[in-house]
Amino acid sequence: MVVTICVGSSCHLKGSREIITRLETLITENKLKSKVELNGAFCMGQCVKGVCIKLDGEPFSLTPKDTDSFFHGEILRRLT
DSSP states (O other), X not given: OEEEEEOSHHXXXXXXXXXXXXXXXXXXXXXXXXXXXXXXXXOOSOTTTSXXXXXXXXXXXXXXXXXXXXXXXXXXXXXX
C-alpha cells in the first residue's frame, strides 16, 4: 500500500508534517512498515480542501485531527 502526502507549501501550512509524523507512529505501532509505504509529493491539485493524501492513487483531504480515523478507517481496513 502506498500513501502519498502532499508536502507543498499550502499543505505544509495545513499540517502535513503533523500528519506524516502521526502516520509514521501508527504504522510502527501496528507493525505495518513492510506493508505501508509513505511518500511525499508536491502539489496534488486539491489545496483548498485540506492536506492532500493519496491512498493507492485514491485522493483524500485530511486535517491533523483526522489522521487517526483515516488510518483506522482506510489503511487498517484495507489491510485486514
